[in-house]
Amino acid sequence: MTSSLPGFLFAIPFFAAIVIPVVGFTNQKLCRPIALGALVFLSIVSVIGLSEAVSHGPLSHEFGGWAPPIGIEWVIDGLSGLLMVAISVVSLIALVHAGPLVEKELSGRVIPFYSLSLLLIAALGGMVLTGDLFNLFVFLEIGSLASYVLVGVAGGRSLLSAYRYLILGTIGASLYLLGVGYFYAETGTLNMADMAQRLPDVLNSRAVLTGLIFIVLGLSIKMGLFPLHGWLPDAYTYAPDSCTPLLASVVTKVPLYAFVRIAFWIFGMATVSTQIPILVVLGWVGAVAAIVGAYRAIWQENFKRMLAYSSVSSMGLIMLGFSLGTETGFAGGLFYVLADTLMKAALFGVAGAASYQYGASTVTDLARLRRNMPWVLAALVISALSMVGIPPTAGFFGKWHLVVGALEAENYFAVVAILVTSMLTALYFFRMFQRVWAEEPLPLVEPHVLETPFPIKMSLGVLTFGIIALGLGSDLVMGLIFESVIPKGF
Amino acid sequence: MADILLYRPHFVAFIILFLLGMYIMVVSLNLVKKLIGMYIMQTSIILFFITLAVKKGSTIPILLPSVTALTPEAYANPLPHVLMLTAIVVGVSTLGVSLAMVIALYREYNTLEEDQILEKMK
Numbered sequence: 001m002t003s004s005l006p007g008f009l010f011a012i013p014f015f016a017a018i019v020i021p022v023v024g025f026t027n028q029k030l031c032r033p034i035a036l037g038a039l040v041f042l043s044i045v046s047v048i049g050l051s052e053a054v055s056h057g058p059l060s061h062e063f064g065g066w067a068p069p070i071g072i073e074w075v076i077d078g079l080s081g082l083l084m085v086a087i088s089v090v091s092l093i094a095l096v097h098a099g100p101l102v103e104k105e106l107s108g109r110v111i112p113f114y115s116l117s118l119l120l121i122a123a124l125g126g127m128v129l130t131g132d133l134f135n136l137f138v139f140l141e142i143g144s145l146a147s148y149v150l151v152g153v154a155g156g157r158s159l160l161s162a163y164r165y166l167i168l169g170t171i172g173a174s175l176y177l178l179g180v181g182y183f184y185a186e187t188g189t190l191n192m193a194d195m196a197q198r199l200p201d202v203l204n205s206r207a208v209l210t211g212l213i214f215i216v217l218g219l220s221i222k223m224g225l226f227p228l229h230g231w232l233p234d235a236y237t238y239a240p241d242s243c244t245p246l247l248a249s250v251v252t253k254v255p256l257y258a259f260v261r262i263a264f265w266i267f268g269m270a271t272v273s274t275q276i277p278i279l280v281v282l283g284w285v286g287a288v289a290a291i292v293g294a295y296r297a298i299w300q301e302n303f304k305r306m307l308a309y310s311s312v313s314s315m316g317l318i319m320l321g322f323s324l325g326t327e328t329g330f331a332g333g334l335f336y337v338l339a340d341t342l343m344k345a346a347l348f349g350v351a352g353a354a355s356y357q358y359g360a361s362t363v364t365d366l367a368r369l370r371r372n373m374p375w376v377l378a379a380l381v382i383s384a385l386s387m388v389g390i391p392p393t394a395g396f397f398g399k400w401h402l403v404v405g406a407l408e409a410e411n412y413f414a415v416v417a418i419l420v421t422s423m424l425t426a427l428y429f430f431r432m433f434q435r436v437w438a439e440e441p442l443p444l445v446e447p448h449v450l451e452t453p454f455p456i457k458m459s460l461g462v463l464t465f466g467i468i469a470l471g472l473g474s475d476l477v478m479g480l481i482f483e484s485v486i487p488k489g490f
Numbered sequence: 491m492a493d494i495l496l497y498r499p500h501f502v503a504f505i506i507l508f509l510l511g512m513y514i515m516v517v518s519l520n521l522v523k524k525l526i527g528m529y530i531m532q533t534s535i536i537l538f539f540i541t542l543a544v545k546k547g548s549t550i551p552i553l554l555p556s557v558t559a560l561t562p563e564a565y566a567n568p569l570p571h572v573l574m575l576t577a578i579v580v581g582v583s584t585l586g587v588s589l590a591m592v593i594a595l596y597r598e599y600n601t602l603e604e605d606q607i608l609e610k611m612k
Contacts, residue, residue: 171528
């Protein structure tokens with residue numbers, strides 16, 4: 001069905017990103033209302049888009065009046081609609097949370113912060129919605145540029161991590177572009193749907209194989225898949241606290257989406273599991289990533305660095321789920337993407353709140369939260385339990401579906417890998433709990449403010465509620481995924 | 491291997507450029523040299539795309555009003571050129587952002603060598 005909704009979804013944050021510097025130049029106080037208003041609007045429109053796509057089939061929009069194989073097409077189908085909703089809602093919450101933090105740590109850079117965040121969200125939306133491989137590259141780079149700057153916006157230590165992120169990210173994007181070049185040379189098209197039809201004829205060519213390897217490598221760097229995660233721990237550790245909830249929750253998930261789109265929609269399940277068996281390789285990589293990420297997290301003193309390694313571990317689990325080759329595994333992987341988006345936003349949100357009030361950055365420092373931040377601690381406990389996989393949180397159901405998918409695929413190694421990861425995750429979060437409760441309270445330091453600001457409390461509350469609600473409503477979400485997301489060929 | 495050198499010598503050149511760029515990016519400790527490597531790498535990809543458009547005996551893809559019978563074989567493929575125009579813009583903006591970061595790093599640490607910056611951070 002033709003509809004201008006996909007273009008509209010991109011236009012809302014993009015125009016807000018342009019309007020903010022113009023308006024903010026005269027009155028800086030207006031930046032935040034404009035950004036939040038645009039994101040509320042975006043969330044509503046993306047929910048409408050998802051429900052339309054689920055009930056009436058995919059919505060597509062042709063740019064410039066050129067029909068798809070030649071022109072650029074944007075599509076909302078089940079997968080892109082679902083991710084669009086996740087991106088817009090979580091980034092809205094992350095920006096609500098960022099309000100007080102921005103004023104404290106980026107006081108002179110309020111305008112760039114909001115403008116770049118919205119540009120980032122617009123680019124992520126563009127990546128999710130586009131039906132054209134080259135268009136995806138352009139949005140990948142716009143989004144990456146925005147996130148490099150968001151990592152380095154505070155200056156100092158974070159600048160070098162941002163610079164390294166930029167160097168590695170550019171290598172990733174270049175590899176992706178090279179892969180697209182191979183595909184284009186072999187099929188003569190860039191449109192995803194058209195390429196899916198033409199690829200079966202040329203699957204035996206070495207150019208397609210090489211192109212796919214380049215694309216997978218490039219996207220793996222962008223999504224921080226072990227062993228190509230080198231930029232991730234430093235970038236997440238030193239990025240300003242106001243940016244990390246947004247960066248950690250959605251930015252790595254969207255290159256993952258691009259991989260899923262290319263592997264399962266363009267190549268198709270049958271090809272990637274038998275003819276060009278990259279899923280086997282990625283399954284192993286995912287399992288190792290999940291275990292090594294969780295293992296490295298155990299040894300981190302810095303709270304944000306621990307969470308960064310936990311992100312590496314989650315990305316491995318998700319990759320493992322997608323590579324199982326069963327419907328449940330795929331759906332479980334996608335469910336875990338949604339769950340991890342909420343959990344990482346909440347955990348980095350807690351880290352931001354702790355550093356805002358007490359300047360706490362290490363795991364031991366978190367003990368200070370015991371004094372007068374009970375609600376923040378509650379959010380920390382619930383999201384940590386969800387990461388470990390305790391029912392009825394979203395993390396439990398995500399891991400449950402992954403294990404069921406692995407059993408269906410009779411891949412017992414994957415089952416073991418998921419369980420070991422859960423145990424290691426439990427180890428580092430229980431170590432954190434032990435530091436917070438079992439040890440002597442730390443000497444009192446003067447807090448920055450006595451009472452946690454309302455936006456932080458509210459956003460953490462909403463995220464925690466979301467984690468539990470996603471867990472309780474997991475049947476509903478899984479039903480939606482099974483009904484309208486799962487690609488053909490399983 | 492031999493027939494690649496014989497019929498596609500330009501591909502060999504692009505591979506050398508790509509690897510050279512990547513090598514400079516990885517090995518060099520100077521922040522600006524890394525960016526030079528990055529740009530060489532991006533350029534090799536741009537050249538690769540451009541050569542995809544070439545056809546033997548074709549002309550520039552401009553449709554003159556005097557031409558009535560359309561023969562696609564007679565024109566070079568314009569799409570890779572257009573794509574690379576976009577890719578050049580992307581590359582330039584990446585370079586702009588990275589140079590801005592390098593300037594900010596230089597102001598803070600007074601050096602462009604990565605190892606010296608790391609030492610000063612301690």
